[in-house]
Every structure is written in structure tokens, then in C-alpha cells.
Amino acid sequence: MRLSAATLDRLPPGVARFGYDRDAQPAGIVHFGIGAFHRAHQAVYTDDAMNAGDRGWGITGVSLRSGDVAAQTNPQDGLYTVSARSAQGDATRLIGSVRSVLVGHEHPQAVIDALASPDTHIVSFTITEKGYCRTPDGALDRALAGDGSIYAYLAAAFRRRRDMGLPGVTLLCCDNLADNGAQLSRLVGDYLDPDLARWFSVECACPSTMVDRIVPATSGADRDAVEAQLGLRDEATIITEPFSQWVIEDRFAGPRPRWETGGAQFTHNVHAFETAKLRMLNGAHSALAYLGLARGYEFVHQAVADPELTALAGALMRDEAASSITPAQGQDLDAYAAALLARFRNPALNHRLAQIAMDGSQKIPQRWLETLAFHQKAGRNCPAILTALAAWIVHIRGDARPVDDPLANDLRMLWRKAGTAQIIDALFGQNGLFSARWTADAAARHFMQPLLA
């Protein structure tokens, strides 16, 4: 039997549930990229806000790539469960904030109608780093920003809102990008025609955020285990960790849910939090992914159990990433590193290294290259990051396993043309693919070259 509004009352008593009337909730949020992370993070904070009495914050999800999540959630009236797992056991909660999911290429007008609705105040995004259609140096790639991209939907909706005299909306990027709000604002502004760009800059806001909760892709075994626990089939179920953090720049175009009731922090200094998270957590994650896969590990907790890899991850976080960051008041980066390693060790969370290894071309700039560039200015190198970078370079050759990356073909061609002797130059030389972010000096080349054999 499937979880839905009709079977809700069959849920076992141990499952926490919302206390508000979800049918009385207009959809105040449209979310692009309603994957696992949104359902474990922003949708949970929004559920908390409506449990605390807020109204009007139902979420309309939008998938621009596949109909899978729509097929998982719509037959369940948008309902799903989130299970936080750790060595101390599981905590399962029913989430009611998602109302429905639209598939862009199936119902484009319905997506634009939702974005242009007077009820909509927030448009949020977890579309992966590649969803922003950027070139390796971070500019808008117009060849990628086509009719199926977020930009086309936003432009159509902004035009209608402007012509109807409606106010703008807040665009809330919840992807792992540096200065994510400022990046989104720049990219959207670059896409729009000048007149609409003026409306956008006056009427809309793009606050930056730091988002953190480790959410592995749900497996079939996860769904079966949750069904055994609930006595109902939940195709949209999410497995995650107990930890969750959300730091949001307090700059909105209009109303917002009281996400602070669920523990979100509002501040004007997101930068210190997001830089620490991207360079320490995500930087170590990507290092464990490429080095762990090369050693035959499958999950994060296996890689971090390897003494050499946990030492490298610790050095990357503490000696290299943390020393490139100006901490916010009260931010203890040494304690943060210890907490991150403890989270990575969670034996109850099967977070696949292959999932983290995905899209490396979109991730390494903000996770590694910014740290390398920071230290290079002071004449310092980062052996831990350079070891991981060499593992990524070997990874993208594609000999050991398929490369899941929007630039996979370009990177494979680079390898074929450059070979082992020139690949560092092709990627990180003066005219390399990533040269706008960081260029390898002689010391870095000397360090990495032997590792490419």
C-alpha cells in the first residue's frame, strides 16, 4: 500500500508528523531541482515553519530533467518521509510541505504560471552546479542556457509579473557554489534583455546561502527498509544524517517562511560560513571520492576509515582550507574539522563516493582551486589538495570507470591530445581550461606529475 493522504493514518505512531492543514496552504515557493537534498533540507525547514503557524508556504517542485521525482511524489499527494540515520539509530518524519511536482518539458506553461502566481514569493534552486550553465571560468554559457534552462522559465515569468504589475520574487540558490546568490544574480542578469534585467535588479533579490546536510541518493534497499518500518510504500523517501545547517543572507524581496523556527540562521555574513563549508567539507569530500575510489572503496565511511585518507582529509581541512578562511565571530574551524570527520564516519549512511565524484569540473573550482590560488599568492603549496587534484586528473582519463561530468568528452579529448606529459598544462597551464581560476606553478607541477603515472 502506498503512502498518500488517504493512507496517512496507517503510519506507525513513532513517525513524527506535521500539525497544519496542508490543503489550506497556497504554494508560496516554487523549487527548481526537487531532488533528494531539497526534500531533506529546505522542505523540512519549511515544514517546521508551517508547524509553527506560518501559512502559505506550500512548495511546487519543478524537475527540468526527468519525471522520476514527479512519479515518486505526485501519487503520494506530495507526501514523503525523511529518515535521519546514525549509529544511535533512526528518526523518521513525515513531511507535508511539498504539494506537487511539475516536469518542465511536459508542462512548461504550468511552470511559468506557478512562477508568475501572486502567491509565489520565493523561487529556490538545487539544480546541481552544472544547472547554472556556466563556462569553466564562471560566465553564462549561452549555448547551454536554452529553452529548457532555468533562465528561460524565469524570463517568461518575470515578463508576465512585470506586465501584470506584480512584485518581484526572491531567488534562493541552495547549491554548493561560492557566493551562490551573487552568482545567480549575475547569471540571470546576463541572460535577460536590458529592460527586463532592470526590472529584475529593482524588484527581485538573490540572497546567498550556506546549505549543509549530507543526503545520499536513495537506494532500492532504502525504500524497502522504510516500507518494512512504515507498513506503507514511500517511493519518495529520503535517507540522511541528523545534522542540518542553513545560513541565509537576510535580504528578501518580499515575505519568507520563519525558517529560523527549524534552526536556520539569518546573517549578513554568509561568506565565512559558506567558504568554510565548501573548502573544508566539500573539499575533503571530493578528495575522499577520487582517492577512495582509486583504492577500491565505495562509501565515504569506508574511505575515511583508511588512516592515510583520513590524515589527508584532516590536513586538507585544517592546514590548507581553514588557513585560507577568515572565520566569522565564534567560528572554531578546528572543532568544525573534527565535527566534519565525525559526520563522514557515520556508519549508517551509505554515501557513495561515485555520487560525490560526479561533476568534478563544476566542483573543483570552489572546493580546491580557490584554496590553491589563495596560498599560491603567499608562495605556499597545498600537498593534500594537489594529491587529490592529481587523483581527479587520473579519474577524468576514464580508464578505471565512466566519468559522470558535463565536460567528460572535452576532458577525455584533452587527455588524448595532451597525454600524461602535458595534461597538467592543458588543464592548469597559462592557457589551460581552468586557468582563470588557478594556474599550476613549477612546484605544483613537480608535485603532481609523478602521481599521474
Ligand code: NAI
Ligand atoms: P539529485 O540528483 O537528487 O537532484 C538533482 C536535481 O537537479 C534534480 O531535480 C535534477 O533534475 C536537477 N538538475 C540536474 N541537472 C540540471 C540542469 N542542468 N538543469 C536543471 N536542473 C538540473 O541531487 P541532490 O542530492 O538533490 O543535490 C542537488 C544539489 O544540492 C547538489 O548538486 C548540491 O549543489 C546541493 N547539495 C546537495 C547535498 C547532498 O548531500 N545531496 C548537500 C548540500 C547541497
Ligand code: CS2
Ligand atoms: C557532496 C555534497 O555530492 C557532493 O559533491 O560533497 O553534496 C555534500 O554531501 C553536501 O554538500 C553536504 O552538505
